[in-house]
Amino acid sequence: MSRQREVLAWNPEHCRHCFGCIAMCVRGALTLDHEHGVLSYNIRKCIRCNSCLRACPTGALHVEAVHEA
Numbered sequence: 001m002s003r004q005r006e007v008l009a010w011n012p013e014h015c016r017h018c019f020g021c022i023a024m025c026v027r028g029a030l031t032l033d034h035e036h037g038v039l040s041y042n043i044r045k046c047i048r049c050n051s052c053l054r055a056c057p058t059g060a061l062h063v064e065a066v067h068e069a
């Protein structure tokens with residue numbers, strides 16, 4: 001039986017690389033690759049507080065439901 005889990009998703013087309021989400025994350029779950037401009041998300045560190053979503057001025061972050069086997 002599969003179970004549903006909520007994860008953070010990032011839309012690079014809407015990201016301005018302002019670091020707002022990274023600054024708000026108390027768990028260090030978000031990092032930005034400066035060279036390639038890619039936001040990385042460590043789900044094991046995330047406590048789903050949604051501070052990063054509230055901090056994002058462009059709506060580049062949202063929550064997605066994934067199904068795990």
Ligand code: SF4
Pocket residue numbers: 008024025026027028029030045046047048049050051052053
């Ligand atoms: S939901 Fe909270 S813990 Fe998870 S990445 Fe965003 S700010 Fe960090």
Ligand code: SF4
Pocket residue numbers: 010014015016017018019020021022039055056057058059060061
């Ligand atoms: S707060 Fe939003 S726009 Fe800024 S770096 Fe994070 S995802 Fe990108």
